[in-house]
Amino acid sequence: MDWGIRNRLSRILNPQDGKGVMLAVDHGYFLGPTEKLENPRKTIKPLLKYAESLMLTRGILRRCVDPDSDIPIVLRVSGGTSILGEDLSNETITTSVEEAIKLNASCLALSIFVGSKYEHQTLSNLSKLVDQGENYGIPVLAVTAVGKEMARDARYLALSCRIAGELGAHLVKTYYCENFENVVEGCPVPVIIAGGKKLPEKEALNLTFNAIKDGASGVDMGRNIWQSNYPVEMIQAVRAIVHDKLTVEESMNSFFLNKNIRSNELETLKTT
Ligand code: 5RP
Numbered sequence: 001m002d003w004g005i006r007n008r009l010s011r012i013l014n015p016q017d018g019k020g021v022m023l024a025v026d027h028g029y030f031l032g033p034t035e036k037l038e039n040p041r042k043t044i045k046p047l048l049k050y051a052e053s054l055m056l057t058r059g060i061l062r063r064c065v066d067p068d069s070d071i072p073i074v075l076r077v078s079g080g081t082s083i084l085g086e087d088l089s090n091e092t093i094t095t096s097v098e099e100a101i102k103l104n105a106s107c108l109a110l111s112i113f114v115g116s117k118y119e120h121q122t123l124s125n126l127s128k129l130v131d132q133g134e135n136y137g138i139p140v141l142a143v144t145a146v147g148k149e150m151a152r153d154a155r156y157l158a159l160s161c162r163i164a165g166e167l168g169a170h171l172v173k174t175y176y177c178e179n180f181e182n183v184v185e186g187c188p189v190p191v192i193i194a195g196g197k198k199l200p201e202k203e204a205l206n207l208t209f210n211a212i213k214d215g216a217s218g219v220d221m222g223r224n225i226w227q228s229n230y231p232v233e234m235i236q237a238v239r240a241i242v243h244d245k246l247t248v249e250e251s252m253n254s255f256f257l258n259k260n261i262r263s264n265e266l267e268t269l270k271t272t
Pocket of ligand 1: 024025026027055143194195196197220221222223224
């Protein structure tokens with residue numbers, strides 16, 4: 001693999017353990033100002049210290065992240081649909097590789113919709129993006145999006161992840177499912193998991209733990225972090241599972257400990 005691609009990937013998956021914690025804040029690209037991401041700058045700022053890379057669109061990057069930040073950027077470059085539109089799978093490439101280079105992106109992210117009406121178009125988007133990214137040493141993260149009517153089971157997700165890997169994606173994001181180890185085994189490149197809809201904190205940590213145990217190379221998590229009432233404590237707990245191999249119980253203890261420390265700090269700030 002090209003040196004530039006390996007170098008950029010090493011900014012996303014820590015070379016020490018091959019794992020990473022990516023914070024996803026790209027949801028507005030089709031959902032608009034979704035809950036707790038109405039003001040992305042406010043949501044992102046306290047989490048930047050703990051996230052190892054940040055997944056977002058160019059518009060939010062330019063306006064909501066200061067350019068002196070050294071966080072590796074995973075730039076979402078697919079879209080062109082909305083929650084009100086005819087079909088979410090009808091995506092196109094929305095941002096050029098040259099623009100991604102100007103923004104100093106470490107990785108490009110694009111959704112594929114296997115089994116959907118626009119399957120061919122999105123897979124063709126992925127192939128083109130891999131060609132373009134490889135011209136400049138920029139890796140591509142394929143996001144295996146799932147339509148409402150599609151089952152999130154190992155058979156379907158393994159199919160999507162394998163196709164993404166076959167078309168040249170350097171990293172694949174999918175959902176956790178039963179028999180997840182089969183999804184990882186069938187995919188030639190590292191697989192990371194999305195968090196999905198907001199769950200109670202313990203369930204989200206359980207999901208993270210099981211995914212790592214079954215071979216995931218980390219998370220690309222959004223709502224289960226920033227829709228929590230304790231987003232900083234949540235991302236710290238997720239990191240502890242991904243890198244420090246904490247159990248769910250141990251990570252919950254660290255969640256409560258950090259929550260208490262922070263509320264004491266906030267109390268002190270208020271009174272000084
Ligand atoms: C939206 C995405 C999100 O980045 C992805 O789903 C991760 O976020 P969450 O953990 O909230 O599911 O690709 O299309």
